[in-house]
Amino acid sequence: xxxxxxxxxxxxxxxxxxxxxxxxxxxxxxxxxxxxxxxxxxxxxxxxxxxxxxxxxxxxxxxxxxxxxxxxxxxxxxxxxxxxxxxxxxxxxxxxxxxxxxxxxxxxxxxxxxxxxxxxxxxxxxxxxxxxxxxxxxxxxxxxxxxxxxxxxxxxxxxxxxxxxxxxxxxxxxxxxxxxxxxxxxxxxxxxxxxxxxxxxxxxxxxxxxxxxxxxx
Amino acid sequence: xxxxxxxxxxxxxxxxxxxxxxxxxxxxxxxxxxxxxxxxxxxxxxxxxxxxxxxxxxxxxxxxxxxxxxxxxxxxxxxxxxxxxxxxxxxxxxxxxxxxxxxxxxxxxxxxxxxxxxxxxxxxxxxxxxxxxxxxxxxxxxxxxxxxx
Numbered sequence: 238x239x240x241x242x243x244x245x246x247x248x249x250x251x252x253x254x255x256x257x258x259x260x261x262x263x264x265x266x267x268x269x270x271x272x273x274x275x276x277x278x279x280x281x282x283x284x285x286x287x288x289x290x291x292x293x294x295x296x297x298x299x300x301x302x303x304x305x306x307x308x309x310x311x312x313x314x315x316x317x318x319x320x321x322x323x324x325x326x327x328x329x330x331x332x333x334x335x336x337x338x339x340x341x342x343x344x345x346x347x348x349x350x351x352x353x354x355x356x357x358x359x360x361x362x363x364x365x366x367x368x369x370x371x372x373x374x375x376x377x378x379x380x381x382x383x384x385x386x387x388x389x390x391x392x393x394x395x396x397x398x399x400x401x402x403x404x405x406x407x408x409x410x411x412x413x414x415x416x417x418x419x420x421x422x423x424x425x426x427x428x429x430x431x432x433x434x435x436x437x438x439x440x441x442x443x444x445x446x447x448x449x450x451x452x453x454x
Numbered sequence: 455x456x457x458x459x460x461x462x463x464x465x466x467x468x469x470x471x472x473x474x475x476x477x478x479x480x481x482x483x484x485x486x487x488x489x490x491x492x493x494x495x496x497x498x499x500x501x502x503x504x505x506x507x508x509x510x511x512x513x514x515x516x517x518x519x520x521x522x523x524x525x526x527x528x529x530x531x532x533x534x535x536x537x538x539x540x541x542x543x544x545x546x547x548x549x550x551x552x553x554x555x556x557x558x559x560x561x562x563x564x565x566x567x568x569x570x571x572x573x574x575x576x577x578x579x580x581x582x583x584x585x586x587x588x589x590x591x592x593x594x595x596x597x598x599x600x601x602x603x
Contacts, residue, residue: 299481300503328468328603354603357466383603385500386473386481 243449246363249322249397251275258446259402260439261318263370267434269443270402278319280396285326286310288380288391296387297329297380303391305334305379311395312375318400318451319369321376322362326392328353332379333367335451341367341376350381370451407431407442464508464556467600472498472579475596489583489593495529495537499564499579499599506565509541509579511598513553516546518592522585528564531574537582538575540564546583546593563602 240257241250253259259270278284289296292303313319325331330350333341342349351365359365369376380391409427414420430438439446471484474497479487487498501507509526516522524544529535540562546552566577583593 352603353468354466357603383503383505384473385502386483 240447243447244363244366246359246361248361249320249363249366251398252320252449253400253447258405258443259318259400259449260434260443260446261368261370261449261451262434263374263451266432267439269405269431269439269446271405272400273316273403274401276399278321278395278397278399280394284310284395286378286393286395288329288378288393289389296389297382297391299382299385299387301382301387303380305332305337305377307337307375308378308393311369313369313371315372316402316404317371318402319397320400321367321369321395321397322365323393323395324351324356324362324365325353326394327388327390328382328384329388329391330381330383331393332381334377334379335367335369336374337377352383368449368451374451405443409442464510464600467508467602469510470499470507470599470601472595472597474498474500474578484596486594486596487581488591489524489581489595490591492584492591493582495535495580495582497578497580498526498595498597501564501566501577501579502601505601505603506563506577507579507599507601508561508563509559509597510556510600511553512544512559512595513551513597514544514546514593514595515551516548516593518585519548520585521548522546522583522593524593524595525582525584527580527582528575528577529580530571531567531569531576532571535576537580564599 241252243252253272255272255275257272260267286308288303297303330352332350335341340348356362382388409424412420412424472487473481475485475487476482479497489496524546525537525539527538527540530538541560564577567574581595
């Protein structure tokens, strides 16, 4: 099977196969993983959430907002990563935050939304692709109602892939100095370069990898 | 739902009905808007934020015993908003229901134009009814629109 670019404009497909490497920008540094397991997350009712119900409300007000909130079905655990696309099933707009304070799909002056029309020009919802990585780095979803009437529900449908990742810890014991001793300074420098995402260092000590942003970056 | 919602120029648009069908134009689910007075403008469909829409169906009925004209359009951004007619003037014949479908209606796209008067308008669908010397309240109107998200 061919592995997709991470924001492939076609049907969703794996970004890495089992035993492939992933280099993920998360928690303000690059972390390197090997895919231990991957499985599809089919579009289905358990991956559907009604933000009106989740917020404990009866409606989303006319031109109103449901404040951003955690979506429990998208919570991952340590070593788990979700590759997700989504769309609203009702006439509302979704605003994504990864971690509750970091806007996803935003720029300096704009924060893009996903609405019912997104799938018209982008039938595979490729532009909604996002990743949720690990424990306590959750996605938050805000809902906007563009209609001048209140709506009774604001459902969102998610689907994608789920990965289990093993962290890669390269064996640096062969990094020695001229006296044949462990070169601690050099080893620390390599570790620092790996966290900084230096491509040459990663190529040497991790091998081929797919570079991936997480948490809205 | 009309077949044109899924085909042709309305492909992929969101089909809806009049959303201002509550008392005094209150926003409610789809229903029937009733005109209130001669030459008064009554709102039928308030344009959603960031959208435009086409009108795909208008049906009407009036029981006042007098034929009257109806003008459908949007309102100018003037201090006292004026009707900006978007469709040819229609006749509501007393006691006879009438209607126009997609094939009959001009394909005008209702959208907000936020410029100051006289250039701008609010983009929502309004109706104004009139018959000489008659309080033309009570024309019951229902529409369907196709919103472009």
